[in-house]
Amino acid sequence: MENLQGGDESHALPGFPYFAVTSPPLPAPPSCCLSSDDQQHSTLTALQQAASACNDNLPPLGPDQLAAATTAVAPMILPPVVDWSLLLQQASLMAPPVPGLQQAAAVHQLLDQSGENDDGEVAGSSGGKEKAKGGAGRSAAGKKKASRPRFAFQTRSVNDILDDGYRWRKYGQKAVKNSAHPRSYYRCTHHTCNVKKQVQRLAKDTSIVVTTYEGVHNHPCEKLMEALSPILKQLQFLSQF
DNA sequence: CGCTTTTGACCGGCGC
DNA sequence: GCGCCGGTCAAAAGCG
Numbered sequence: 001m002e003n004l005q006g007g008d009e010s011h012a013l014p015g016f017p018y019f020a021v022t023s024p025p026l027p028a029p030p031s032c033c034l035s036s037d038d039q040q041h042s043t044l045t046a047l048q049q050a051a052s053a054c055n056d057n058l059p060p061l062g063p064d065q066l067a068a069a070t071t072a073v074a075p076m077i078l079p080p081v082v083d084w085s086l087l088l089q090q091a092s093l094m095a096p097p098v099p100g101l102q103q104a105a106a107v108h109q110l111l112d113q114s115g116e117n118d119d120g121e122v123a124g125s126s127g128g129k130e131k132a133k134g135g136a137g138r139s140a141a142g143k144k145k146a147s148r149p150r151f152a153f154q155t156r157s158v159n160d161i162l163d164d165g166y167r168w169r170k171y172g173q174k175a176v177k178n179s180a181h182p183r184s185y186y187r188c189t190h191h192t193c194n195v196k197k198q199v200q201r202l203a204k205d206t207s208i209v210v211t212t213y214e215g216v217h218n219h220p221c222e223k224l225m226e227a228l229s230p231i232l233k234q235l236q237f238l239s240q241f
Numbered sequence: 242c243g244c245t246t247t248t249g250a251c252c253g254g255c256g257c
Numbered sequence: 258g259c260g261c262c263g264g265t266c267a268a269a270a271g272c273g
Contacts, residue, residue, distance in 0.1 A: 169244085169245060169246085170245070170246055170247080171246090171264095171265070171266075171267095172247095172248090172264070172265060172266080173246090173247075173248075174262090174263065174264070174265095176262090176263080177261090177262070177263090183263085183264095185264070185265075189244090189245090198264095
């Protein structure tokens with residue numbers, strides 16, 4: 001794990017924040033896995049933060065972003081088995097007094113540092129090739145690509161697809177030079193959302209999946225909100241007393 | 242039937 | 258200018 005932490009420049013995208021996560025296939029985002037009062041309190045706090053972040057003008061935070069924010073706020077050792085609820089717990093435990101907002105700020109700061117240059121382009125891999133004009137070159141109509149925050153992280157997993165709570169549609173796959181494994185391209189299926197991600201296995205260590213997110217979701221995480229609703233109902237019930 | 246995945250083609254940027 | 262490479266498109270196939 002530590003051998004991955006901090007980003008191995010050979011496969012990290014230069015200038016991108018880079019996170020190493022060692023885990024088996026990731027479980028679904030926070031579900032009802034509360035076993036003690038303390039845990040419940042922490043999880044509730046974290047979920048409230050997530051909810052407040054979603055309800056603010058700030059872009060909603062998905063589990064991936066929360067995890068990223070958590071790693072950004074302070075270095076920490078992730079457990080061998082990554083659980084979204086645990087990540088959210090840690091986010092709440094490590095967060096400053098106004099956790100939701102500051103976490104979001106941390107994400108923004110993180111993303112602002114993610115290698116964007118003055119043109120809003122991102123310092124991409126191996127020479128900053130960031131085109132994305134569209135295959136036929138008509139989508140952008142000669143315009144430069146809009147500012148797209150990006151970050152990448154590694155996951156040790158047998159599955160290429162990480163369940164991050166969002167729905168993705170695959171729109172391409174390319175063989176990558178110097179790698180036996182192809183790179184897959186995904187887009188968020190939400191109609192108003194233009195977030196993309198790339199998934200690729202490391203050539204050096206094929207058990208490691210490198211996921212690169214591009215952009216910020218402009219809609220709540222469906223699974224997260226699904227998980228939140230019963231807890232929020234419970235909160236409403238408890239607040240009556 | 243609608244959505245997703247697959248896959249070959251196409252395009253633009255970069256290096257030589 | 259040319260070739261390589263990465264990213265995207267879009268038609269066809271697959272799936273529930």
